[in-house]
Amino acid sequence: MHAVLELRNDIDEDAFQAAWEYVVQSTAILRTRIVPHNKFGLLQAVVTEDIGWAKSENLEEYLQNDKSIPMALGDPLTRYALVKESPGGKFWMVWTIHHSLYDGWSLRQIIHAVTKAYTGGVIEKQIGFHAFIKYLGQQDQDSTATYWRTTLANCQATLFPPLPPTIQQPLANATIIYQCPPLPKAASDTTKSILIRAAWAILASRYTNSDDVVFGVTVTGRNAPVTNIETMAGPTIATVPLRVRVRGDQTVSDFLKFLQQQATDMITYEQTGLQHIAKMGPSARHACGFQTLLLVQPAEYTFGNDKVIGEWLRHSQFQGFSTYVLMLQFTLAAEGVQIMANFDARVMEQWVLKKMLGQFSFILQQLAEPNPERELANIDTITTEDRRELWAWNKNVPRTIDRCIHDLFAEQ
Incomplete structure (x- = not known):
């Protein structure tokens, strides 16, 4: 990921660099490398080293060059x-970080720590990641296998969106943004994350004409029973098939x-890993072939304005990070749910996806309404805009001819 921070005009460059240096030294995950070992395979190595700051005078040129530099083993x-235009121009910091080192939760922790260090605040040493790794190694393999085999037994869901036979490996190479309106206050204590899963399940069921639906979800992993997991700097996210x-x-x-x-039931087993779940039988392998991935995050997990050091202008994943036909990132905010849809333009047309997201938003609104006894069959998927368009297509009704087909043949 590349994250670009436009620094304030009055930023103290030395203090800013020192703040980053302090945070990096106190956060082991930022000094982590992945190294191969002949006997044990891939190992995590935490090194002791200072930041090697790159310097440039052209932001776009630096970003282009940096994207071409791989992050290989070791x-x-x-x-x-630090990118500084000619004297008097803009001043940026560019942070490049491999996706294996962070998740949205820890990202905000790191940025907050830098701001705190810059202003002279006291920063507690980051909780080590080893406790989480130890927890993963203590999983009961038998109960895990039983859970996933039972959950995915006889799964015959039509994978949606369907992958054409001419495309072996999907690649999300296009992006659109869709803004859902604010949700009505739900009558129950259902979380927005659950509402989103429910709405997508209903939409996928209607599109595939099946009551058996499967898609992927990425979870935070912060509900695991690990002491201080909420303050650990490091990726605890996991991806699972949701049937x-x-x-x-x-x-x-x-x-x-x-x-x-x-x-709730899945928390104990959510760190299993797709590659392991897929080995638990034909149904599990089929379910792990899902082509839609859902990721839900609060607005505070995203980059934004920092009044102390500057404004995070943009961040971008490396091209080809998503290997699904459709990846939906939902950002929860007071003004509504924002959807960033990364999709394979060879499989889905943009106008079709926009229609789908409009229908999803419509379903989401209905699920949040205080009407708990409404049956799922009565959830409408045709939006007002869709109805208007359908009427426009059919505004010219053909003239009715009150004659039988055999009479027309007889006249020939």
Whole structure:
């Protein structure tokens, strides 16, 4: 990921660099490298080294060059640069970090720590990541296998969006942004994350004409029973296949309760890993072939304005990071849910995806309404805009001819 910070005009450059240096030295994950070992395979190595600041005078040129530099085994997985235009011009910091080192949760912790260090605040040493790694190694393999085999048994879900036979490996090479309106206050205590899962399950069920739906979800992993996991700097996220049965006679209330319980039950097993789940049988392998991935994050996990050091203008993943037909990143904010959709333009047309996101938003609104006894079959997927367009297509009704087809043949 490349993150660009436009620094304030009055920034103290030396103090800013010192703040980053302090945070890096106190955060082991930022000094981590992945090295190969002949006997043990890939190992994590935490090195003791100072930041090697790169310098440039052209932002776009630096970004272009930096993107061409790989992060191979044994290489540093973070890079830091200061880009300063000619005297009096803008001043940027560019932070390049490999996706294996962070998640949205820890990213904000690191940025907050830099700001605190810059202003002279006291920073506690970051909690080590080893406790989480130890927790992963203590998982009960038998109960894990039983859980996933039971959960995904006889899964016959149609993978959505379907992958054409001419495309062996999807690649999300296009992006659109869609803004959902604010949700009505839900009558229950259902989280927005569960509402989003429910809405997508219903939409996928309608598109595939199946009550068996599967898609991927990326979870924070911060609910694991590990001491101080909420303050650990490092990636605890995990991706799992989510199988949902969408029955038309089920009420919204029961459906949401099921999804909430499903999420709770999965906490113990969510760190299994897709590659391991896929080995647990044909149904599990099929489910792990999902082509839609959902990621939900609060607005505070995103980059924004920092009044002390500057403004994070943009951040971008490396091209080809997503290997699914469709990856949906949901950002939760007071003004509504924002969706960033990364998709394979060879598989999905942009106008079709925009229609789908509009329908998803419409379903989401209905699920949040205080109507818990409404049955799923009565959830509408055709938006007002869709109806208007359908009427426009059919505004010219053909003239009715009251004659039988055999009469027309007889006249020939």
